[in-house]
Amino acid sequence: MTEDYRIDNLDKTILTALQADARTPYAELAKRNGVSPGTVHVRIEKMKQAGIITSAQVMVDPKKLGYQVCCFIGINLKTAGDYPDVLKQLQALPEVVEAYYTTGHYSIFTKILTRNIDALHHLLVHQIQSIEQIQSTETLLSLQQPIHRQINP
Amino acid sequence: MTEDYRIDNLDKTILTALQADARTPYAELAKRNGVSPGTVHVRIEKMKQAGIITSAQVMVDPKKLGYQVCCFIGINLKTAGDYPDVLKQLQALPEVVEAYYTTGHYSIFTKILTRNIDALHHLLVHQIQSIEQIQSTETLLSLQQPIHRQINP
DNA sequence: GATGAAAAAATTTGCGG
C-alpha cells in the first residue's frame, strides 16, 4: 500500500495463479517456479505492500443468490456539480454494485443487480429516477456475460 | 456446483465476510457467529457445492500494474447472427476484461483496460474496429470508479 | 535477496451427540 514496485516474471506467474485461485498453496507456487515457499511468501507480501494486490475475495454467482437481472444504467445529471451528492445516494442502494464517473454519453454509469425485472423497475422508478438531481437515465439490459476475467499482469 | 441450496443467516454472515476477505480464518468466523470452525467449514463447502461460491480470487489494482485507462466500448454488429464469431475475436484480446450481450443501444458491451490512451487508440482502431462484422462502436471513458463492491447475499 | 527447515497457525476429518 506504500511504495512502488516493478514486478518481475516470478511475481507475474504468482499473481496470475492467485488471480485464478487465491488459495493456491505457496508450496505449489514455489514448485512451479523452482523457488522456495519462503520466496513466494516474500513476493506476495511485497505485492500487498505495493498495493498491487488489494484483497482476496470469495466470488459469488449472483444468480445462485437470486439476483437474476444484470443491467447497466447510464445517468445524466441536471448539473455536473451534483455528482458527489448523487453518488452518495447511489452508494446507499446495495443493488448498485459498480459506479463510474464517465465522459461521453453519460455522467455516471452504473452496474446494477436485481432479483427480477419487477425489482429493477421498482429500483429505477422509485430509487433512481426519483433522485432529484438526475435528469435522465438509460438502461442496458445484460442477457449474458460471456467474458469475465482480470487483467493479465 | 451441483444442487440448489437456500442459504440461511449463518451462511450469509460467513459469505459476506469472505467476500471482503477470502482468508478470514474459520476460527474467527466461528467465534463471530457462536459456532465451531468445523461448522464454518461445512457451510463453506456446501456453498461451493451449490455453486454459490464460484472462486476465491486475489484482486489487483490495474493502475499499479500500469493499466491507467479504463473504458467501456459499446459495439454494434452488422448482423445479429455474427455475435458468436465477434465474441471469439474479443476473447483473444486480453484488454477486454468483460463482455456483455445486451439489449438496447448496443449488441455487445465491453469493459476495457489499457496502459494509456495511445494503447486504447491502437486497440480500438486496429483490433476492434477492424473486426469486419462490427458496424460501429462507441467509447465511454471512465475517469473514476467510486463504487466497486459485490452483491449483498 | 533466496533458502530450507522449524515453529505457528489454519484447515480438514471423523467420531460422538
Add this chain to the structure above:
DNA sequence: CCGCAAATTTTTTCATC
C-alpha cells in the same frame, strides 16, 4: 446437523548462505 479434537496441510519466521 453440530461440536470437539486429532491429524493434516499451509503459512510464517529466521538463521544461514
